[in-house]
Amino acid sequence: MPIYEYQCKQCNHTFEHLQLNTDLPPQSCPECGQAIEKLMSAGSFNLNTGTDVSAGTCCGQHSPCDSPKHCCGMSH
Secondary structure (H helix, E strand, C coil): CEEEEEEEECCCCEEEEEEECCCCCCCEECCCCEEEEEEECCCCCCCCCCCCCCCECCCCCCCCCCCCHHHHHCCC
């Protein structure tokens, strides 16, 4: 079941709503009863490309390790 996020246009209260596709969406804010709008949420999935994103990086950073002792002071 998808979880949708809504925000009140009046009091800015933000809430999540677990909703089936056949369910009607909420129509009003549970805090003040005013009009709400559905928010755009970030996706929560990971596309696996088959590559290790940490390979060649230093301590999980997004840049190559340039330390003479390698990552975090430890040799490879």
